[in-house]
Amino acid sequence: MKTVQRYVRPRDLGQALHLAKEDPGAVWLAGGTLLLAGDYADKPASVVDVGPVLGRGIERRDGSLEIGAGLTLQSLAESEAAPEILRKAALGIGSRNVRNRATVGGNIAANRSSSALIPAFLVLDARLEIAGVRGPDSRSETELASYLAAPSGLILSVGIPERPSRRLGYGRWARTANDAAVLVAAVSFAVEGSAMKDAKIAMGGITAKARRLFDLEKRFEGLQVQGLPLDELRDQVERMALPLLVPDGQGVVSASFRKVRGAALLAQAVAEALGGPVDAPDRDRSGKGGVR
Numbered sequence: 560m561k562t563v564q565r566y567v568r569p570r571d572l573g574q575a576l577h578l579a580k581e582d583p584g585a586v587w588l589a590g591g592t593l594l595l596a597g598d599y600a601d602k603p604a605s606v607v608d609v610g611p612v613l614g615r616g617i618e619r620r621d622g623s624l625e626i627g628a629g630l631t632l633q634s635l636a637e638s639e640a641a642p643e644i645l646r647k648a649a650l651g652i653g654s655r656n657v658r659n660r661a662t663v664g665g666n667i668a669a670n671r672s673s674s675a676l677i678p679a680f681l682v683l684d685a686r687l688e689i690a691g692v693r694g695p696d697s698r699s700e701t702e703l704a705s706y707l708a709a710p711s712g713l714i715l716s717v718g719i720p721e722r723p724s725r726r727l728g729y730g731r732w733a734r735t736a737n738d739a740a741v742l743v744a745a746v747s748f749a750v751e752g753s754a755m756k757d758a759k760i761a762m763g764g765i766t767a768k769a770r771r772l773f774d775l776e777k778r779f780e781g782l783q784v785q786g787l788p789l790d791e792l793r794d795q796v797e798r799m800a801l802p803l804l805v806p807d808g809q810g811v812v813s814a815s816f817r818k819v820r821g822a823a824l825l826a827q828a829v830a831e832a833l834g835g836p837v838d839a840p841d842r843d844r845s846g847k848g849g850v851r
């Protein structure tokens with residue numbers, strides 16, 4: 560089995576970036592819950608431990624929520640500043656022991672198909688602050704989707720524009736409580752009149768990497784969501800989603816299961832966005848569901 564041969568622990572971010580430049584084969588190490596896992600096949604020979612030097616804060620700044628890449632998923636799950644969708648997504652890693660080590664930056668960079676955080680961040684229009692793409696002193700900002708298409712550099716923080724009136728929903732499905740998720744769905748949309756507007760839908764576990772599903776977003780645009788019992792709406796969303804969900808690759812469960820369960824999960828996330836407890840101030844918190 561491959562093991563890590565060289566471990567360096569920089570005293571600060573600047574030193575981390577210079578150490579990585581001197582050793583181009585070195586890989587960032589944060590919580591290590593993926594990289595150091597016994598069954599992880601791509602174990603690198605050399606790591607730079609950025610866990611202690613990455614920001615771990617979460618704060619509102621100029622209409623945006625800024626999350627340090629070093630924040631652990633347990634801290635994100637417990638944060639009062641984070642929207643409900645992110646707290647729920649962080650709990651998507653079932654084991655508290657793993658959440659205590661796993662970081663926001665590590666979860667994004669791991670870029671797994673059924674990533675806990677990526678679908679939620681995609682529908683929240685997350686942007687990343689990245690260091691080291693053009694040399695150790697460089698800093699840049701990029702959309703999350705662009706980073707995922709061509710990952711490069713060290714993620715320093717994630718920024719989310721605050722849009723309190725949007726409806727947000729999240730769902731995950733795993734085989735057991737402690738297992739990694741098989742399917743993840745996240746939605747964000749506005750309600751204009753009685754219709755869904757500007758829908759953003761991202762899923763994990765359907766395609767090789769978690770991503771936005773633009774065909775579904777177009778299909779749901781203008782969907783009547785007001786005045787309808789939530790269970791009827793959920794059935795309708797499920798029926799509409801089913802033909803457009805086309806699973807690819809091999810999963811731990813069959814493609815046909817992922818298609819059917821994925822449509823149900825998405826419908827559940829839409830229903831949650833309309834009737835569940837989210838952070839929108841205009842949310843109907845009566846528990847009866849539906850949109851005021």
Ligand SMILES: Cc1cc2nc3c(=O)[nH]c(=O)nc-3n(C[C@H](O)[C@H](O)[C@H](O)COP(=O)(O)OP(=O)(O)OC[C@H]3O[C@@H](n4cnc5c(N)ncnc54)[C@H](O)[C@@H]3O)c2cc1C
Nearest residue numbers: 589590591592593594662664665666668674675714739740
């Ligand atoms: C029992 C168990 C269950 C799990 N369940 C899930 C699950 O349901 N969903 C899920 O998504 N994951 C799951 N994981 C995988 C893993 O725990 C998470 O993806 C975790 O968030 C990775 O974060 P980390 O800080 O531990 O990353 P690390 O293991 O340290 O690194 C992961 C990757 O990210 C890179 N990296 C780390 N930080 C940065 C950064 N700031 N900038 C750029 N690159 C960086 C590393 O080089 C490496 O390639 C599970 C793991 C275990 C052991």
